[in-house]
Amino acid sequence: MKFYARRIAFYVVTLWATISLNFLLPRLLPGDPADILLAKMQRAGGELTETTVRNIKALLGGDSSSMWEQYVAYWGRMLQGDLGVSVTKYPTPVTELIAAALPWTVILVGLATVISFVLGVGIGAWVGWRRGTWVDHLVPFTTVLQSIPYFWLALVLVAIFSVALGVFPIFGGYDVWAFPDGPEWSWEFIGSAIYHGFLPALTIVLSSVGGWLLGMRNMMVSTVSEDYIVTAEAKGLKPMRILRTYATRNAAIPSIAGFSISLGFVVAGSIVMEQVFTYPGIGKLMIQSVQNSDYALMQGVFLVITVAVLAANFIMDIVYGFIDPRARHNV
Amino acid sequence: MIRNAKRRAALIAVAGTAILGIGLSGCAGGGGDDSGDSEGRTLRVWAGSQTPIEANFNPFSPSVLHAALGPIYEPLFFYNKTADEAPAPMLGESFEYNEGGTVITVKLKDGVKWNDGEDFTADDAAFTFNYEPNHRDGLVSAEATDDTTVVLTYETPQFTNEFQILGTTWMLPEHIWSEVEDYTTFTDEEPVGTGPYVVDKVTDASYTVVANDEFRDEGVPAIKKVQYIGIDANQSAQDLLTAGELDWTGMFVPNPDSVTSNGVISMLNTPQDPTVLYTCSNADLGCTGPQTDVAVRQALNVAIDRGTIKEKAFVGLTGDISPTFALLPRDQKWVADPANEVSPQSPDSAAAGEILEAAGYAKGGDGFYAKDGAPLELSLVSVDGWTDYNDAAKLISEQAAEAGIKVNASTVQWQEFSDARQTGQYQLIMGGVIGTSVADPFQIYKDWFIGESTSQVGQEVPAGRWNFSRYDNAIVNEAVAAAAATNDEAVKQEAYAAVQAEIVRDLPYIPLVINATQTFFNTKDFTGWPTEDDLYAFPPAWGSVASGYVLQHLEPVK
Numbered sequence: 072m073k074f075y076a077r078r079i080a081f082y083v084v085t086l087w088a089t090i091s092l093n094f095l096l097p098r099l100l101p102g103d104p105a106d107i108l109l110a111k112m113q114r115a116g117g118e119l120t121e122t123t124v125r126n127i128k129a130l131l132g133g134d135s136s137s138m139w140e141q142y143v144a145y146w147g148r149m150l151q152g153d154l155g156v157s158v159t160k161y162p163t164p165v166t167e168l169i170a171a172a173l174p175w176t177v178i179l180v181g182l183a184t185v186i187s188f189v190l191g192v193g194i195g196a197w198v199g200w201r202r203g204t205w206v207d208h209l210v211p212f213t214t215v216l217q218s219i220p221y222f223w224l225a226l227v228l229v230a231i232f233s234v235a236l237g238v239f240p241i242f243g244g245y246d247v248w249a250f251p252d253g254p255e256w257s258w259e260f261i262g263s264a265i266y267h268g269f270l271p272a273l274t275i276v277l278s279s280v281g282g283w284l285l286g287m288r289n290m291m292v293s294t295v296s297e298d299y300i301v302t303a304e305a306k307g308l309k310p311m312r313i314l315r316t317y318a319t320r321n322a323a324i325p326s327i328a329g330f331s332i333s334l335g336f337v338v339a340g341s342i343v344m345e346q347v348f349t350y351p352g353i354g355k356l357m358i359q360s361v362q363n364s365d366y367a368l369m370q371g372v373f374l375v376i377t378v379a380v381l382a383a384n385f386i387m388d389i390v391y392g393f394i395d396p397r398a399r400h401n402v
Numbered sequence: 403m404i405r406n407a408k409r410r411a412a413l414i415a416v417a418g419t420a421i422l423g424i425g426l427s428g429c430a431g432g433g434g435d436d437s438g439d440s441e442g443r444t445l446r447v448w449a450g451s452q453t454p455i456e457a458n459f460n461p462f463s464p465s466v467l468h469a470a471l472g473p474i475y476e477p478l479f480f481y482n483k484t485a486d487e488a489p490a491p492m493l494g495e496s497f498e499y500n501e502g503g504t505v506i507t508v509k510l511k512d513g514v515k516w517n518d519g520e521d522f523t524a525d526d527a528a529f530t531f532n533y534e535p536n537h538r539d540g541l542v543s544a545e546a547t548d549d550t551t552v553v554l555t556y557e558t559p560q561f562t563n564e565f566q567i568l569g570t571t572w573m574l575p576e577h578i579w580s581e582v583e584d585y586t587t588f589t590d591e592e593p594v595g596t597g598p599y600v601v602d603k604v605t606d607a608s609y610t611v612v613a614n615d616e617f618r619d620e621g622v623p624a625i626k627k628v629q630y631i632g633i634d635a636n637q638s639a640q641d642l643l644t645a646g647e648l649d650w651t652g653m654f655v656p657n658p659d660s661v662t663s664n665g666v667i668s669m670l671n672t673p674q675d676p677t678v679l680y681t682c683s684n685a686d687l688g689c690t691g692p693q694t695d696v697a698v699r700q701a702l703n704v705a706i707d708r709g710t711i712k713e714k715a716f717v718g719l720t721g722d723i724s725p726t727f728a729l730l731p732r733d734q735k736w737v738a739d740p741a742n743e744v745s746p747q748s749p750d751s752a753a754a755g756e757i758l759e760a761a762g763y764a765k766g767g768d769g770f771y772a773k774d775g776a777p778l779e780l781s782l783v784s785v786d787g788w789t790d791y792n793d794a795a796k797l798i799s800e801q802a803a804e805a806g807i808k809v810n811a812s813t814v815q816w817q818e819f820s821d822a823r824q825t826g827q828y829q830l831i832m833g834g835v836i837g838t839s840v841a842d843p844f845q846i847y848k849d850w851f852i853g854e855s856t857s858q859v860g861q862e863v864p865a866g867r868w869n870f871s872r873y874d875n876a877i878v879n880e881a882v883a884a885a886a887a888t889n890d891e892a893v894k895q896e897a898y899a900a901v902q903a904e905i906v907r908d909l910p911y912i913p914l915v916i917n918a919t920q921t922f923f924n925t926k927d928f929t930g931w932p933t934e935d936d937l938y939a940f941p942p943a944w945g946s947v948a949s950g951y952v953l954q955h956l957e958p959v960k
Contacts, residue, residue: 106820106824124865124866125535125865125866128865159465160454160456160458160465161458161463161464161465162458162463162586162587162589163456163458168454168456171454171606172454226637229637229638229641230641233641233645234641234644234645237645241638241641241642241645241647242633242634242635242638242641242642243607244607245607247605247607247608247629247631248444248446248629248647251444251603251605251608251610251629252603252605252610253603253605253606253607254605345634346634346635347635347637347638348638349453349632349633349634349635349638351453351454351606351607355453355634356454359452
């Protein structure tokens with residue numbers, strides 16, 4: 072029991088620290104949202120009347136109260152579930168923006184991460200099993216895919232499949248022309264959402280499968296040389312049974328630990344993917360908030376991400392303590 | 403065997419999902435087109451919105467959606483910023499100034515209704531001009547003298563503010579806005595305006611407006627439904643145009659032929675906003691560096707190869723700039739000296755050398771000029787990622803070197819650029835000047851050149867003013883004040899001649915090009931767009947007021 076209490080206390084302190092950092096970091100960034108907005112409107116060629124300038128300065132001007140007062144007020148609001156009002160989408164509450172974006176990111180990036188993991192570990196196990204044969208060529212091939220700049224891979228896929236061949240859509244989370252009234256619960260809509268999610272998911276899978284594959288393959292190679300595998304072979308077990316029941320299970324343990332961490336990062340979305348595909352997710356909120364010095368939105372997004380990562384870590388810790396008694400005694 | 407069977411099953415599942423998706427989406431797309439056929443197709447527009455879209459049609463909000471400004475809310479008159487012509491009536495019928503320019507009497511159209519069915523009256527107009535965020539400094543009163551007349555009285559002459567007062571003040575229904583508690587947080591999700599469209603639906607990804615049944619002109623608008631979408635990447639918009647899935651936008655595309663070659667989309671280029679080199683020119687206000695010497699600015703001005711900059715950095719799409727900052731040919735009548743119609747397009751290093759030598763500079767062994775042992779070396783910054791500006795800065799650096807002037811081009815983050823120009827702590831910056839919305843360079847002279855529009859180095863320039871060069875010249879200040887107080891064209895021309903003589907010589911901003919404004923629209927399915935020959939409005943989809951005006955002229959191709 073002491074183990075769990077200690078772990079929980081640790082996470083509470085970490086949570087406090089991250090939330091405080093979350094308060095501090097955006098304030099260390101340079102920039103005044105009002106100036107940024109004005110200059111943007113100017114560059115876009117909009118009409119800038121004195122009235123507009125005055126209004127924007129009045130709406131978005133800096134906060135003059137002291138850092139400590141802001142910090143206390145920040146905690147007060149946080150405990151009430153109020154993350155403030157976004158400047159970029161003034162005056163929409165941050166919680167509303169995040170609530171609208173989160174499901175898209177979690178489903179798409181989550182599924183893509185799972186698919187990438189299953190493929191990577193599956194193929195990695197097979198490649199490790201058949202080490203030294205032609206299948207080893209899969210390793211450099213997938214790592215090359217991973218090293219291609221992500222946005223470039225996405226743009227190439229769009230250029231080929233969407234523009235040249237016209238088989239996939241160019242942008243969006245669903246067909247905005249066919250569903251001008253927004254998301255609805257119908258098979259057509261779900262079909263449209265799957266169809267629109269395919270290319271974004273493909274780019275994530277293509278660019279991340281290499282890492283899983285390489286890690287799994289190398290673990291597999293070292294596992295296969297373990298004594299208990301030799302024993303299993305000597306006892307005449309079928310090779311398939313050795314592969315699935317003995318080698319893969321043991322080799323996959325480090326990958327599973329890594330997987331739980333990467334699940335935590337799913338909520339961070341995939342910034343570049345969401346930007347290239349105009350996909351309605353969290354990553355895009357993050358980039359917009361940083362570009363516009365939108366402190367409230369930035370804090371909201373960072374908070375969701377850090378909490379998700381901490382939660383994933385926490386669950387992993389608990390699970391590890393449960394499956395591996397050594398973890399419980401060593402701390 | 404088992405392994406193979408599983409893999410095959412997985413493959414089939416993946417393929418099946420993909421095919422299912424394509425099939426379903428195909429059906430959905432077809433359905434959308436069918437429903438549009440009865441009253442013509444929906445016009446699909448990208449006006450620059452980014453996702454997620456949040457319903458906000460409050461014209462005072464910085465995050466207002468584009469459709470509010472023109473398609474829904476309207477000002478009294480429409481000013482075509484692409485031509486020198488009288489304003490067109492919108493909600494106003496006619497207006498006149500008193501002799502001193504302090505009183506404007508506006509006749510309103512009769513029988514106009516708000517889209518909720520209420521009458522638009524002079525009381526609404528008077529309410530609008532008195533409404534807090536619209537209240538201009540010096541407004542004495544705004545009164546409705548009868549149902550269709552509103553009289554605006556000011557303390558000072560308002561001749562040069564005509565466009566701001568009559569062309570950008572959105573008319574508000576008193577019965578709605580008098581109930582609004584705080585206009586800064588009001589999101590106005592069901593806007594009541596007089597324009598040709600009303601809001602139908604707003605989602606995260608797009609919003610739709612439909613024809614206003616109460617609109618004053620019979621049969622207008624002919625396009626019954628307009629859908630504005632949110633796109634985050636310019637490349638997506640370009641791809642959608644190429645694929646014929648987008649009908650109207652205004653955005654920069656360096657190779658427009660790739661978009662227009664499908665025979666559906668046409669491009670119209672209307673250069674509007676000057677691109678210049680800001681120079682921190684005024685040593686009296688604290689500027690430092692060689693560019694505070696007028697000879698250096700003049701030498702740079704003739705050393706620059708504008709033709710090459712236009713071709714290489716701006717892919718040939720920009721317009722030629724006049725050092726008077728009048729937009730030609732629109733503002734032709736305001737250019738006093740025909741010699742100042744256009745800045746030199748090809749470089750003249752010899753002339754640059756002569757100017758510098760006359761000012762006491764001497765060429766050193768390294769090929770660069772120096773004065774009193776101090777080398778002539780300038781720093782030029784541009785914002786990282788504004789690639790056209792970055793390229794132009796590099797070209798300027800090379801061209802200046804030919805003439806013996808060392809210009810070190812570098813890129814900075816946006817914030818650094820903003821701080822530098824606001825506080826005057828820079829030597830040269832690649833920057834923009836806001837073009838005027840009426841056929842008159844007055845706004846540029848007032849906001850960018852007079853002493854009142856600037857401040858000491860180290861302090862920000864006054865809000866809404868843009869004199870980043872710290873230029874302060876008594877002759878210019880007086881002439882601008884004189885021009886503001888008159889409606890007499892001859893007097894104004896005289897004042898502008900004085901301004902132009904000073905700024906063309908002093909070059910506080912070294913003119914480079916007029917930036918391109920590209921508009922892409924679908925001419926296969928829709929007619930009535932502005933054209934090269936009939937440029938009745940500024941064409942891009944994001945144009946405030948103008949976009950609503952263009953929508954009234956569009957018709958589906960039968």
